[in-house]
Amino acid sequence: MKFIIDNKIPYIKGALEPFGEVVYLPGAQTTPEVVKDADAIITRTRTSCNEALLAESAVKFIATATIGYDHIDTAYCQQAGIEWTNAPGCNSRSVEQYLTSALLIMAEKQSFQLRDKTIGIVGVGQVGSKVACACKLLGMQVLLNDPPRERAEGSDEFVSLQEIKAKADIITLHVPLAMQGEDATFHLADTLFFNELERTPIVINTCRGEVMDTFAAETAIQRGSISGLVVDCWEREPNIDQNLLALVDLATPHIAGYSKDGKANGTSMSIQAISRFFQLGIDNWQPAKVDLPEQTIIELDGLNRTDEEIIREAVLFTYDVRNDDAALRQSPEQFEQLRGDYPVRREYPVFTVKPKDVSPNALDILAQLGFQIEKSNN
Numbered sequence: 228m229k230f231i232i233d234n235k236i237p238y239i240k241g242a243l244e245p246f247g248e249v250v251y252l253p254g255a256q257t258t259p260e261v262v263k264d265a266d267a268i269i270t271r272t273r274t275s276c277n278e279a280l281l282a283e284s285a286v287k288f289i290a291t292a293t294i295g296y297d298h299i300d301t302a303y304c305q306q307a308g309i310e311w312t313n314a315p316g317c318n319s320r321s322v323e324q325y326l327t328s329a330l331l332i333m334a335e336k337q338s339f340q341l342r343d344k345t346i347g348i349v350g351v352g353q354v355g356s357k358v359a360c361a362c363k364l365l366g367m368q369v370l371l372n373d374p375p376r377e378r379a380e381g382s383d384e385f386v387s388l389q390e391i392k393a394k395a396d397i398i399t400l401h402v403p404l405a406m407q408g409e410d411a412t413f414h415l416a417d418t419l420f421f422n423e424l425e426r427t428p429i430v431i432n433t434c435r436g437e438v439m440d441t442f443a444a445e446t447a448i449q450r451g452s453i454s455g456l457v458v459d460c461w462e463r464e465p466n467i468d469q470n471l472l473a474l475v476d477l478a479t480p481h482i483a484g485y486s487k488d489g490k491a492n493g494t495s496m497s498i499q500a501i502s503r504f505f506q507l508g509i510d511n512w513q514p515a516k517v518d519l520p521e522q523t524i525i526e527l528d529g530l531n532r533t534d535e536e537i538i539r540e541a542v543l544f545t546y547d548v549r550n551d552d553a554a555l556r557q558s559p560e561q562f563e564q565l566r567g568d569y570p571v572r573r574e575y576p577v578f579t580v581k582p583k584d585v586s587p588n589a590l591d592i593l594a595q596l597g598f599q600i601e602k603s604n605n
């Protein structure tokens with residue numbers, strides 16, 4: 228058997244070598260010639276898996292180690308009898324961590340408390356529902372918009388996009404990119420969307436660049452119809468719009484899902500799927516070890532500090548979006564290199580908080596976010 232694997236997928240070396248030939252390649256070098264005699268591809272968002280790539284190939288199965296799968300032409304795969312899978316939810320906690328960090332930074336920058344704000348979450352799947360939980364823990368009012376779920380579940384927990392535009396102080400987008408159909412999301416945030424916003428919200432896009440119209444977003448900032456913009460996903464990545472970059476509050480190179488935990492989940496879900504498909508007998512495969520940051524102990528002193536200040540310190544200790552923002556602004560032309568050489572970032576559960584005079588409420592929130600908490604608090 229022959230497997231083609233994107234060489235930026237971590238923790239995967241050695242998993243498939245016992246079962247055949249394994250070729251590791253940059254996504255951009257995954258060409259029709261390379262996949263011609265391959266049985267399977269393990270890929271990322273950087274490889275368009277379409278007829279142009281696959282028509283002459285022997286590929287029977289594609290696993291993408293990502294949540295989004297808009298780079299896979301699923302209609303073509305169905306017609307060609309090629310099975311595929313994504314890695315649902317693999318890095319959703321990482322995006323939640325990004326959101327929490329960004330919200331706490333924006334609250335400090337604009338001198339507001341999160342608990343006084345209403346957030347509208349557009350797309351309430353794996354990511355959106357975790358973001359909703361985190362926002363509720365932070366004391367925010369949460370509005371949920373998800374027409375496909377609303378139709379399927381008939382639940383009254385959802386509101387219309389119109390209501391979000393009217394009531395939200397912050398709007399965050401967590402939809403898949405869909406170019407057409409009843410729930411199309413291409414340019415969901417367009418000129419009309421921005422013109423109808425009633426509370427000059429902060430807008431956050433960590434789903435796909437094409438969900439937000441770049442020109443409309445720039446105009447919205449310049450006209451003051453939004454009070455802030457956080458952008459992780461851009462139209463035409465990696466050639467991002469320099470005007471937009473100059474206007475946004477936090478700008479990052481599509482790394483919201485880049486915790487090592489999220490990457491490791493994507494890798495193991497892909498290997499397990501390949502194993503099930505080809506009956507390789509490694510259906511429970513896991514990476515041997517996942518990198519840790521240098522520091523995993525967080526000493527928190529709660530004296531004379533609000534709960535939000537304490538939580539901000541703990542969250543930013545694990546991940547501060549401003550570091551990725553600074554790196555991108557310094558070298559926007561290095562967009563792909565910044566992604567490829569991304570530093571070690573871990574999610575909350577690997578961190579232990581050592582509290583001193585921290586309120587039980589703040590400790591409870593940190594524990595619910597996933598931090599380990601040491602018992603003594605003095």
Ligand SMILES: NC(=O)C1=CN([C@@H]2O[C@H](COP(=O)(O)OP(=O)(O)OC[C@H]3O[C@@H](n4cnc5c(N)ncnc54)[C@H](O)[C@@H]3O)[C@@H](O)[C@H]2O)C=CC1
Pocket residue numbers: 294295296315316318319322349350351352353354355372373374375376401402403404410411412433434435459460481482483484485
């Ligand atoms: N920046 C990054 O690093 C990452 C970005 N993503 C992006 O985030 C997207 C969402 O991820 P998940 O929550 O895991 O996906 P998911 O599939 O679990 O949830 C998506 C939700 O959006 C809803 N939805 C679909 N069309 C909608 C519309 N027009 N309006 C409102 N809701 C709509 C769906 O019903 C579903 O509940 C992915 O498709 C991917 O594009 C995901 C992970 C990392």
Ligand SMILES: O=C(O)C(=O)[C@H](O)COP(=O)(O)O
Pocket residue numbers: 270271272273292293294295296318481482483484485
């Ligand atoms: O999982 C997704 O969906 C994402 O957007 C990933 O974080 C993107 O990762 P790459 O495949 O571009 O490394």
